[in-house]
Amino acid sequence: MSNDAGACRLRVRYVKEGRLAHLGHLEVMGTVLRSVRRAELPFEVSEGFAKRMRIQFSQALPVGASSVAEYYDLLMPVRLDAQEALDRLKAATPTLLAPQEARVLPRRMPALEAWANRALWDVDILGEDVTPDAVRDGIEAALQKGTLEFMRGTKPRTLDLTSTLVSYELEAISGGADDDGGRGVHTRGVHLGLDTRVTERGSLRPAVLINAVLGRAPNRVCRLSQWHEERDGSLTSPMSVG
Template identity: 35%
Template sequence: MAPGEFRLRVRYGKIGRLRHLSHLEVIHAIERGARRADLPYAVTRGFNPHMKLAFGPALPVATAGLSEYFDIWLTRYMPAEETLNRLAGAMPPDLTPVSSGYVGDDLPSLSAACNIALYEMRIEREDLDRGTFAKALDAVVRSGELTVQRKGKTKVFDLARSLSKEPRVSVDQTGVVVELAVRMGQEGSLRPEALVGAALSRMDAEGAAIAVTRIDTLIEDEKGCARPL
């Protein structure tokens, strides 16, 4: 960060139809929104100057998020509330800024700092029994490992490491709901639908649609767990 710049952190949601956006599409949409909002954004130096912007961990296509984050560097101070109002007026409704605030320049990047993701997953299958599913999921977790095939590669996750706490299974009007806390890291994070899918296939119920929402993105250190903002 150059002297005289201000690091603004924004929490936003990616919901509704816009959960079908890819991470790159979200980045472009937010860049354009920040320009429409006329934020006094800083521009990188060099041959290809662009907005100084940094994002937290990517959300996959089709996964919604309620607590996603980006940092944007401003060339002059603008009250956080004003940045939020301006952004809210310049973003499509399902890509909504929730809060914003300035953070210290010495903090590590969002992508390096955020290491816990909380997911809520709704299994869209009417005849699914909560108790049977909970047992199947428990059996997968107890097995200690999950092997995931993705894009022709096989990856084995150590579930004791990948899950930061026990999954919670509940039921509401729409059906079975699973809450998971997944550790994110450099070596690749467990996709929560892989774990739920493994449980479903144990009960011969694979193929059910799963609506995934990342409800929180957190930073865990020796002092405990906290939101980035």
């Protein structure tokens, strides 16, 4: 840890879009680390023989999910103008993971991953037979039960749905018959908005919920925002903190 008075953290909001939605969290982290080096930003390195960049990420986004609200904190030994850092990062990062905002924050703050504990998701479930009523019935039945049982890899898991699912909204999608350009893609289905909470015992992944209630995967999952939920229930955005 740096004792330098100029030490700070650079908080960056970035996106994960298009085909890069298929990147795993480790792959995104690796790409960001390399982008920071390419941008030639100052960064702190860990102590010890293997010196590693000191950087913190918000909670992992599932493979296949896109996002317009991902965050990382880069610990810097010297203060740098946020706009300059953002410009340098933009020029050094693949467009589909492009940084959107940057802020310089105090060096000492809670780690992002645990701090950002609320998220809003946008989910599309396409198919001629997928209706808002069917999805609502499935979610309500799961809420009645209170828990979700699912497999992660080969391991069975149980998640408390009543504490991790804050709210949801449903809307029918009805696209034109030829919207898919003849590629056989459904344009009818359901649009689902999910508000989720991370608890000490787990977090709700949209794909897990959809799989549990409909027995299939969603067509598109996008994280729209992340916040920190205070004890009184009020929400703080990662970029407005401090």
